[in-house]
Amino acid sequence: MTVALAVLLPLVAAVLVPFGGRVGALGRRVAAFAPLALLLPLMSGERGEWRWVLLGIELAVDPWGVPFVLLTAIAWSASGYFALRGLGRGSWGFWLGWSLSLWGMVLVLLAQNLVTFYLGYVAVSLSAYLMITHARTSAAWRAGRIYLLLAFAGEAAIVSGVLVLAGHYGNVSLPLLATPDFAAGVAAARWPLFVGFAVKLGIVPLHVWLPLAHPIAPVPASAILSGVIVKAGLLGWLKLIPPQGLEAAASAPALLWLGLATAFVGVLLGLTQGKLKTVLAYSTISQMGLVLVAYAAYSLQPGDARWLAAIGLLALHHGLTKTSLFLAAGCAPGASGVRRLLLALPALSLAAAPFATGYLAKGWLGRAVAAGIDAGALASISYTLLTFTSAATALLMWRLWLLALRERDAEAALHPAWALAALAALTVPWLYAGASDLLIIPTVPSVWAATWPILVAGAIVLLARVPRRPGLTLPEGDLVVVLEKLASRIAPPQLPAVPSVPAGARLLSTLGRSLAGAESLLRELPMVGLLMLLISVVVWLLLWL
Amino acid sequence: MTSTTVYLLAASAVFGIGVYGLIVADHILRKLLALNMMGSAVFVFILTVAGVTPEGPDPLAQALVLTGIVIAVAATAFALALMVRMFQETGLTSLQGHDGDD
Amino acid sequence: MTTEALTLLVFAPLAGALVMVVAPRRAAAPIAVLSLLTLPPALVPLTRAVRAGELVQLPLAGFAAPLGIVWRVDALAVTMLLLSVAVVLLVSLHALASFPPERESGQRFWPLWLILVSSLHALFLSADLFNLYVTLELVTLAGVALIAVRGEPAAMRAAMRYLLLGLMASLFYLLATALLYGQTGTLDLYLVGERLEAGGLTAIAVALMATGLLLKAAIVPLHVWLPAAHGKAPGPVSAVLSALVVKAALYILIRLWFWGGGGQAGEHAALLLGVLGALAILYASAAAIAQRRLKMLVAYSTLAQLGYVMLLFPLASAGAYRAVVFHVVAHGIAKAAMFLAAANLLRALGSERLQRLAGAGSRHGLDVLAFALAGVSIMGLPPSGGFVAKWLLLAAAWQERGWAWVVVISVGSLLAAVYVFRVVSLAFAQPLREPERAASAGEEQGRAQLTSVAALLLAALAIVLGLASAPLIALIDQGLPPGMLR
């Protein structure tokens, strides 16, 4: 019942929001606060099973899934509260996307079998498009296109992996995948699924959609995109390709380096940006690099539930923090002291400043990596580099701060949702850690370990005199711009291409047109006869030989 | 060489000449002449090939020839009527050329 | 019973013709109807007897084979008679409207028509070489007269050509008959078959006879007369010429070949006949496609369809025999329907140019439907008689490992589809202009409808034949040629 409520409320909202008047208004309210219904199954611990729906739907909160559920419930409802202002009847497309992506996210969170997860994942991916393109500007269309392109690229990889899993075990119960009996299938599906979910997480070089999509979406949408929805990729890793066995361990170092690279690249690219939300998007990329590091570390000791919980903690911390930062971006954060404070605290937290939730989450991350180094599986320098990511993040937050100070438009009111989100970001991870035995009691060394990277960052800021404007500005979406130019050179856009087809697809449509030329030839009578005979003969010959 | 053989050979020859005439001749009337000569040749042929009985040529063959002659004249008469009408309608006495099918 | 039945089949239409010549005009229609309606009952005892395995024989005037003429009815003859009666009755329905017996045109048409029917039946019954000659002449002359019956110049030219070539063919046949009589001393086909010995004489006799019959049957390349003759003749005449008259010549050829000892001419000759058939199928189909006039197209289609019959000779198996005889029936019915429909369209549109057909589908739907249904059978598409025939023929060809024939048959039916659909698709096309002719009087309209109904009935029969083929096939199987094992 509680599970059903959590799943169905977003759907009810999706049905209601396209209507005008009170119905629509009710729908928007339901949509905004439906995420809170997620807390019900968390409390009841109920399972939901509907065998007759699709290929069988199974829902429950995973033992390790609590932080994710908390994150979704809090971040999403806070953003929803935020969204209720300003996004009214005219933006029913946004609300539809909102409700459906929420629905999908709930399914992803609670999925206990393959089909349920996939259903949710697709719903999240697709409906996010509605939010991204909400602005209807050409930039929004472009972001949407590229988002869809990459989403479907990811989807391709994911569906391959899902089908491979299905081929092995059918609509398998997901917890089983972590058991050794299922290692073979998981191994077979591992890489396609890894890559597919990596798109959602924005792992370099699959990150290009993120800096385009997140800034262009309305503020609350950016908040959940960056704060919650990217975590769907992480959930995918954890649920569908839970690390187990030697193979996972063997790939852990590579994943670790990839994660670190993402963390640094995200920051470096972010530093070249001139827009608040874009910087935040790059920050998300960077942070997701850290998530990958966590996943890699967890791969080394798959049996250890602590590391799994630590990953959850990291996600919870980042999600709430990023949500509050994005909401801040919608409230002219530089307009008053309170606002600046509400911005600064989460930003510091993200840089893992002592006593902040980032300190907690990254402390566990550090421990996980350290454990790996102790086991001899990881290079010891990785720990150092990990620490430097905090410095990098701090630099990026500085950049953020500078940009935020420009946003002084006092007209934009301070929305209570922001405050609530910031509050949650600063407290909830602690509470969760306390509840699940993950507290890190601050000690002097650990506080110092968290502090010096920030000091380093400060030093860099002071010494290098990082100017208010970055010396180098890169366009949003970095790599994609290069690719677009390349594609347009190969297939010039002024050709009467099918409109609104992504640049890459233009190539295909050119190919399609030239094939259509061959088609008309095919339709001619002698050709028909010739072909049929030719086929018969050739096949016949081939079969004879 | 008996007279039967002589007529048999002659009949064969006339048959061949008739075929030639029928095919090569242009005027319908001449074609009909050739046709009638062919017919006569065939009739002679029937009688000579059938052989003789003690009481003269095979009576059955003779009866066949009689029937054949009447059929031939009937067909010729009709053909002539057709030819004359055709001539009246089209002014043609030959079948050469198109049938007016474009 | 069978004696009376046989007599009726030949004499009823003959009597009808004679009475009609002398009777007053207003009595013409009843006479025609009456004399034709006696035919179906006559077939009942014959069919029953043959189905019971009986060979119905009637020595005319009581004189048996070498001396007299014997009417002999086996399964093949009954099949042909069934076809003939079915086609004649339905085509006559058309003729009742297109040649009203009480009018001048009908007065000219009907006696000839009835004599044609009578002589066709006499031909199918006869087992005597000379009697076959006489009936063949009678059929040809009546056919020629009917072609020219309207007195149209083009029709007369066609008739003239048909007549001259037909007479020549008859003489070939008669010459061969003489040779056969000289060698065997009998004119009875079956006795000839028994007595004939292989040799030069037999060879030339069979060759002459076959050539004559091939010409009468218009097998490519001896076909030049047929398209014009069938194309220019009035509708009912074309229908019966294509459905029955050319088949009569083939019927004699088949009789001669498989019953009369002609098969002794050997495999090579049979092969040649088959090749001619294949040539007919391919060439005539292509020619049909190239036609610009409706009835010419249908006539060329007849040529192509006749080609299938010729495949019997090289295949020479029970399966092929069954297939070919069935094909003769199926094509006869379908082609009669097609010619009637074509004639109706021609009359309604005032021109037989294919282009004028545009839009005929909506205004003359019944005729187009009849044409299309008949076309289905001609193309050999299921469910139709043509399909069953094609199926049987393909199966037979396959069984005899005649791959080339398989290809020819398949290609032939594809080509058939091309020309049939050329017509049908034109009928579906948007009309170029509205050449709507003045609405005809009520009586004329009634007549027009009757002609359409006749065509449609025949076309429906062509389809039904495909669904109810089993009895007919059983009947055909009853009378396989000697030496052919089922």
Added chain:
Amino acid sequence: MTIGVLVDVLLALSLVGLSLQVVTGRALFRDLVLFILFGLLIALSWARLGAPDVALAEAAIGAGLTGALMLMAYRRLAAGGAADVSPARRRPLLALPVAALAGILVAIIGLSAQGVERVPDAAGTLVLQELSATGLGNPITGVLLVFRGLDTMLEMAVLLVALLGAWAVLGAAHPGRLHQVDRETPLVSALLTTVAPVTLLIATHLLLVGTDAPGGAFQAGAVLTGCGVLLVLTGTVRPRAAAGLLTKLLAIAGLAAFALIGVSALALGRAPMTLPGMWAVYLIETAMMLSIALTMTLLFARSRALGPEQR
């Protein structure tokens, strides 16, 4: 080689020569005349071959009647100004292969026919054996009317079809526009007054003896036709536009009588075409003679009916 054979050879050579002339000639009228000559020579050959019945028929029908019909048709074409419009064109590309092939055919036929040997129990021999049972003296009449009556009946049907067909293609043109011999010419009137009754007499004679001796309905009919042709040519009878009942009855008489009697045998429990007695033979022969004569005369005159000149 006896004299007889020598005559035969000469006759045969003339036949071949004449036929060649007819086929390859250039003047149609001349070739027509040659064709009639050819017919007469054929009749002679029949006589030489010992077939007087056929000889009679050939002379009367094959040469005489056919020739007359041809000449009449020629005149009609000539009247339209088109008799010789198309002299035989030389078409060597067509003619040579045709000639070669026809020659080969002739050779094959001629050579293989040499090998024919009479079968002892041929149907013809049986006819002679069975003839006595029929009561007829002439085996040919026996074959025509008794043994193979169906052939003869259908032959009458052919004749009727020819007539009906000719009527059908007669068209609306006025039936008679013949160049007529002036009846008042003394010779002609004498001819008429003497020849007509004589031919009638000959015809009756031929018909009657036909049962036992050479002759019969065909020959009689042909002779009678000759009379009719004469009457038409002299204009004693003139073509008419519409056939009366009598004309029609006469035209179908032969066929009708034969068919009626043939079918009525069924009533007596006999096979169809069985003749009930000699009266039937005479009846049928007479009816056939009349039908033949009328039909051929009408065909000659190209008309639907004939009748005395109307004022």
Added chain:
Amino acid sequence: MTEVVHPLPIVVVLVSLLAGLAIAALGERRQRLRTVLNLTAAVLKLGLVLWIALLVMDGVVPVFRFPLVPGFDLLLRADSLSILFASLSAVLWLVTTVYAIAYMEHYDNRARFFGFFSICVTATMGIAMAGNLLTFFVFYELLTLATWPLVVHTGSRAALRAGRTYLRFTLGGSALFLVGLIWLYALAGTQDFIAGGSLGLLELDAHASLRAIFVLIAIGMGVKAALVPLHAWLPTAMVAPAPVSALLHAVAVVKAGAFGLVRLVADVFGGGLTAELGLGLALAIAASFTIVYGSVLALGQSDLKRRLAYSTVSQVSYIALGIAIGGPIATVGGMVHLVHQGVMKITMFFCAGTFATLLGVTRIDELDGLARRLPWSAAAFSVAALGMIGLPPMAGFVSKWYLGAGAVAVGQTWVVAVLVASTLLNAAYFLPLVSRMWLRPAPDRWPGGSQPSAWVTAGMVVPALVTAGLTIAFGVLAGSTLSPLDWAIAIAREYVP
């Protein structure tokens, strides 16, 4: 399963035949009676099919036998596979009839149209119930003949040209089909359809011949199933009125070809023999190629209906693919796609027809903002499009799931790549349409169209909504009893124990 001689199969076939003849005979003017007759026949047929389905569920297989040619009967036999196709046809027919009545409101020659329309369903029913290859062939050809007048219905030059192309392909294919049939007959005698394949039981030692036969017949089927390169007729046939396109694509023609391939593999050759002869792989490759090729071409089309047509080329091959891969799971996928593709594609064609009729929109770049004018149709279209891409919870996902999983289960992992490619391409050519309709601003003026009565509009919109609803329902309720999936699983159990 026990076979019982029963008139129901032939009655089902005859109902629409008689209705068709009656409609054609009624003439142009009796519109109301025609509509009543149309709908009555469609409802009656649906009822009869349900009746048969109930029988089959009780383990009774109704059979009707009638001698056609020596050695071969016209055999109508309603097994569970028949029911799958028959019920699809019956349901979609009812819907299409409603749609067509509204759509054809301003067309000429409606009596003819609906007459052939009904004969078409006759043929489809016959194909569904055919109990042997010959019977199948008979109705297969009847289908060709009955659909041709529908394709050329308008009689325009383009329509006639399309009709010609259609005939070239179908008749050419059927000629080869017939040769294959004859060969098979010569080799193995009469072969009724048997679950698991009748030929496998014979243990014939004629592999080369069997291969050739398979290829010949598969070409015959492949033409209608639009396997590349035998597909070129399909896009041309788009000139036909929208209900006809819907019919051709979703229910009758292409489906008949695909269904035939299923019968050929499953009931004649049998999965085992097909695989043993190496034909399964060959067919799978052909189908895969078609799937990708069709999608690539669809991408290049700027005309809505043509794009849909190429999409059909691609989608229908899923069925062939499933059956070619073999194994229980993929077989289910292939069979269930028979139904799923039907409801999805028919929805899209309904909508395309509605767009063209009401707004004159035929090109893709004219779709902008269309949802504002026709929100319900646009919604239906979008649902179907998402289903086509294979996104859950639409029906298309279920098919894709079973196909992919089935392929992996039998070790043909490469098929997954094909499915993924198809998914991407489908997304590439369908999502822009959806996006245009919903997210772009509407133009000031629409290209054309008419303003028919509310009834007519409803008659065009409601059927699309119904089928769109089915698209969702077949996906969402896939796991429930009596869903197409459940039925397909039951069938597959008969074939692959």
